[in-house]
Amino acid sequence: MKFLSARKAVVGLLLVGFSFASAWGGECKLRAQLVWGTDGEKPDGKDLPELEAKLKGKLSHFRWKNYWVVKSEDTDVSGVEAKKATLGKCAVELRDTGKGQLEVKLFNVDKDGKLKHLRTVTEPMEKLQKGGTLIVGGDSKDTWNDAWMVVITVAPPAPAR
Amino acid sequence: MKTNELKLELQAWADGQLDQLDLTPVRRAEIERLATSDPAARELVAGLRAMSTVLKANPPEYTVPAARDFYWSQIQRRIDAAARSESRVAPAAGGGWLRWLLPVGGLAAVAIGLALVRGEKSLGQPEGLADVGSDESGAVVFRSESEGVTICWLD
Numbered sequence: 001m002k003f004l005s006a007r008k009a010v011v012g013l014l015l016v017g018f019s020f021a022s023a024w025g026g027e028c029k030l031r032a033q034l035v036w037g038t039d040g041e042k043p044d045g046k047d048l049p050e051l052e053a054k055l056k057g058k059l060s061h062f063r064w065k066n067y068w069v070v071k072s073e074d075t076d077v078s079g080v081e082a083k084k085a086t087l088g089k090c091a092v093e094l095r096d097t098g099k100g101q102l103e104v105k106l107f108n109v110d111k112d113g114k115l116k117h118l119r120t121v122t123e124p125m126e127k128l129q130k131g132g133t134l135i136v137g138g139d140s141k142d143t144w145n146d147a148w149m150v151v152i153t154v155a156p157p158a159p160a161r
Numbered sequence: 162m163k164t165n166e167l168k169l170e171l172q173a174w175a176d177g178q179l180d181q182l183d184l185t186p187v188r189r190a191e192i193e194r195l196a197t198s199d200p201a202a203r204e205l206v207a208g209l210r211a212m213s214t215v216l217k218a219n220p221p222e223y224t225v226p227a228a229r230d231f232y233w234s235q236i237q238r239r240i241d242a243a244a245r246s247e248s249r250v251a252p253a254a255g256g257g258w259l260r261w262l263l264p265v266g267g268l269a270a271v272a273i274g275l276a277l278v279r280g281e282k283s284l285g286q287p288e289g290l291a292d293v294g295s296d297e298s299g300a301v302v303f304r305s306e307s308e309g310v311t312i313c314w315l316d
Contacts, residue, residue: 039246058310061303063246119300121313132309138316145242 029155030094030102030128033072034087037064037137037147055151058133064147074155077102091115092150100125104152106136128154171195171202175209 035051037059042048051059051067059067073085075094082095086109093105101122107115123134137149170188173179174196179189195202299316 058308061310061312063243065246119313119315121302121311123311127309127311130309132311134311134313136313136315138314 028078028096028125028129029074029076031072031074031153031155032085032087032092032094033151033153034070034090035059035137035149035151036068036070037062037066037149038068038143039065039145041066042068051151055133055153059135059149059151062147070148087150090118090148090150092152094152096125097122102128102134102152104134104136106150123152128152167192167195168205171205172209175206176213 033051033055036043036048048068048070050056051069056067071087073087075083075085077083077094077096079096080098082093082103082105084091084093089109091107091109093103093107095103095105097103102125103120103122105120106118108118109115119136121134121136123132128134131154134152135149136152137147140146140148170179170182170184170192173182174192179192184192196206197203301314301316303312303314304310
């Protein structure tokens with residue numbers, strides 16, 4: 001009985017370790033989406049997709065009626081180097097600090113393409129890996145009553161060929 | 162020895178406003194004599210005229226501070242706008258009242274208004290989202306462990 005219990009414990013530990021390794025080992029792709037929150041319709045002349053329902057549910061705390069995805073980019077943050085994702089008028093730099101934290105630097109991109117650092121936030125990688133969402137946003141300076149937000153999640157796995 | 166009254170009379174003479182003082186003709190003539198011949202009086206007049214010249218060339222800039230009523234009227238307008246659009250938002254489980262705290266454009270106005278009146282920012286704590294706090298930049302961070310959402314809202 002004791003041998004069976006010990007074997008079960010070892011198998012359990014191996015399974016946990018395997019899933020842990022699967023989650024952390026290899027590439028780690030994150031998706032950064034620039035989302036426009038508004039009560040109006042999508043901007044004229046721009047065919048912007050609507051934010052997926054699952055993420056829209058996570059934005060239920062906000063007051064806007066519609067959320068349009070302006071730009072979406074998947075980035076592999078495995079490794080020590082920071083990876084940049086340009087999302088139109090803003091850009092994010094994502095970096096795995098190696099201490100279980102994801103560092104996100106938010107930049108404003110001016111008309112000349114120059115980056116101006118706005119904010120740095122950190123989020124535990126584990127939370128994102130478990131389906132968490134990091135949102136950095138603010139009120140629109142150009143359009144009254146609208147808002148912009150950068151939504152960061154783990155990118156869905158690529159469809160099998 | 163110059164008295165303050167004499168200094169004021171000399172200043173009026175330097176400004177060409179001696180006629181506006183209630184002086185007798187004898188006194189007015191005496192002031193004019195002093196201003197043109199007395200060394201101390203001439204020095205005072207020269208200094209006053211130099212100061213007047215500098216002030217005219219570099220007028221101080223004044224900004225009209227916005228009245229408290231103005232700020233409160235802006236806040237009230239935004240709260241009313243948020244209240245009108247509230248009916249269009251689906252009720253969120255356990256977090257419906259966050260929308261009162263994050264009206265677009267109103268968040269900063271509320272924070273400013275409260276800071277003016279109470280000297281501190283007080284945004285309250287939405288149900289289901291823990292107010293992690295704000296920093297010197299004005300950004301506010303909320304976190305919901307149950308929903309796995311972290312929100313950093315920039316000022």
